[in-house]
Amino acid sequence: MPYELIAILMFSTMMVMLLTGQRVFGAIGFVAVVAALLLWGDRGGYDLGFSALMKLMKWYPLLTLPMFIFMGYVLSESRIADDLYRMFHVWMGGLSGGLAIGTIGLMVLISAMNGLSVAGMAIGATIALPELLRRNYDKRMVTGVIQAGSSLGILVPPSVVLVLYAMIARQPVGQLWLAGVVPGLVMASFFVIYIAIRCKITPSLGPVLSPEERDVGWPEKLRLLSAGLLPLGIFFVMMVPFVNGWTSLVESSAIGALAALLAAVLKRRMTWAVFETSVRQTLAISCMFMWIILAALAFGAVFDGLGAVRAIEDLFTERLGLSPWVILILMQLSFIVMGTFLDDTAMLVIVAPLYVPLVGALGFDLIWYGVLYTITTQIAYMTPPFGYNLFLMRAMAPPEITLRDIYGSILPFVLVMVCALTLVMMFPQIALWLPDYVYGR
Template identity: 65%
Template sequence: MNYEMIALLMFGSMMGLMLTGQRVFAAVGFVAAGTALLLYGTGGIEMPFNATFKLFSWNAILTLPLFIYMGYMLSESGIAEDLYEMLHVWFGRMAGGLAIGTILLMVIISAMNGLSVAGMAIGSAIALPEMLRRGYDKVLISGVVQGGSSLGILIPPSVVMVLYSVIAREPVSHLWLAGVGPGLLMATIFCIYIYIRVKVNPSLAPALTEAELAMPLREKLLLLRAGIIPVVIFVLMLGLFIRGVTSLVESAAVGAVAATVAAALKGRLSRRLIHETARKTLAISSMFLWLILAALAFSAVFDGIGAVRAIESIFITNWELTPWQAVILMQVSFIIMGMFLDDTAMLVIVAPLYVPLVDRLDLGIDGQMVWFGVLYTMTCQIAYITPPFGYNLFLMRGLAPKEITLIDIYKSIWPFVIMMVTTLVLVMVFPQIAMWLPQYVYR
């Protein structure tokens, strides 16, 4: 049996096991270990076993639980609710002001957490009920929360980018900085869309009453304090890291400690808060670690049989694709897989296939592995909200008020999918949207 057939069997077996409902890490790890045993005998088990020990030498992986802890501490302590109240008051007079404020809230939450789930939970619990109560169109605001929450995996500190950096061996600091431009561009496009659509059809977002907006200027200024804590934590954490004062892990620890201190200063630090934050942090961190272990084991066996070069031969030699056509095909495959899988499962599956291939392509882009990491993250965002099985669609259905149906959720998302694809195309055509900041900082 040739190596191309072995690679196809490995990939097919992995997908087949996942379709049975098996956990992703179990399916991937089982295929890796089983293939090693069949090909190399009992000694083959050393390949996936040794690959997992790489995990213990990568300090960047320690940032995962610290960033996750920071995000949950800030959200569970109610600091995100304070932020929404501030945005509600300051953007209430603008057409679609609450919806635009929700997008900005999601950007801030992204800078605090790095996970799509946190933004979705906060948006569904805080923003949706408020906008429904004020007569906002339920289809519009469903799309706002779903689209806005997806920014969590693009704007730093992105947990998905940490995972990509571990597998692709790229500096996470470069990836984070590369995500800033596309993330802010996407958020800006969302806000412009909301503003124009509400201007054309004001019934989608009724204006707030004068009584609601009659708060004295002094009280409005006091509300701005709600935005100080997240900004201070974000600047402190990333500023110390970029200036070289702290390492990546130390910066993550600074963020975690600062979030805890912020909750204490607000008078909200309690045994229940610490217990709930620790429980959620442990659950999410453990899931990510098992997935990375499985990915490393699979990658070791997959690369060991020469399958990466076989994939390169199929793309470049057999199909005669240009480097850019190969990259476009990869993005399309990401979006298709994302209809059925979450972002971490996608990374586990495609990293052994695509990351080494992209490294060999001549695209003429400085730092193309970092640029490709941004493209991957953006396609994850699109996949999150793409029917029929986009992860955020069902999460939204579970968290949204009962008057928002699954049909409403499906209808709401298409404008945001189009805007995300537009942003993705812009970053592909103009790579400097992503690359100018890391190149400026690390020139």
């Protein structure tokens, strides 16, 4: 059987298994091991899984994964996010659309606390959304704000998804995190500019808070400022030693986890329930990601053995005569399609064995491509009619917010994100400047 046909059969089998509701790592790992057994016999098939496991266990930066997840859950379960929103409420309530702008700031800081977009969505929907609706903010506006803000979770460090990309693409985690900083802040700035302009034109979308709500006195304002900026302080305590070369990435992740734990203890919010929930969630998510990485390594090894990447490169460049940029854009469009029914980790694991080597062969930077991947998958998450985030938002939103409202709310923010993506594609140094500066010194 031709290798091209084997590769197509593997992908089609995997997609059928995913559509039947199988777990991502189960479907991908099963297809990889069965294909290896059929192609290379018992010894080759068994060696494939064992080799992938040993490669995973020897990858030292993987230790950052449970550290950062634990840090995020400690800060969120101890209600640090409540202090953050209260700070934005008091300091920015006097602006038209100020609370919506403050919600974007809240999401940026939550992203620095917990590198998962779902965590930002959950916190925004439970803390910010009821407050915004109660103060007569337009329901479509605020629904879009929370969905767009949560998209920063897998771009701003410490992004858990970029750790997964780093393992599969065999790229340094530290460089990927630094590459996500400037594009993440640029996208957040675009969101803020859009909200400010839109509420300036139509003030009823984001009414100013009454003086009675904002007038809490300077002592209380300063107290809220110090409490609200605590997660930002933890982020700097963790990242500054790493950026300056004083600590390794793993050591910095341990500093962040200990700093979060200490902050919760000092604020007298570290109860046994908070600690137990944080540990349980950390264990569950870490194990999930490890299984996904293991399946991806096994699947990628089969494709390396088949030479499928070289065959696809020849198809696009030699037979079809497509330019590298056209191929790259087609890859990004495929993420948009897959995002209608898959999450970001599933998309990466499915296409990484093909896309990552192909991107490198076409002469593109894999660090830069990691940033493009994260932005594109978040756009896919929020693209109607079947975006993953749209239904997640519907599950968390109150009954008065309909699915039609959610669809209508996200379109302007998707256009803003497409502008940010285009900017990063046209000017790769937006993503590469910071890692080049830090690692090139």
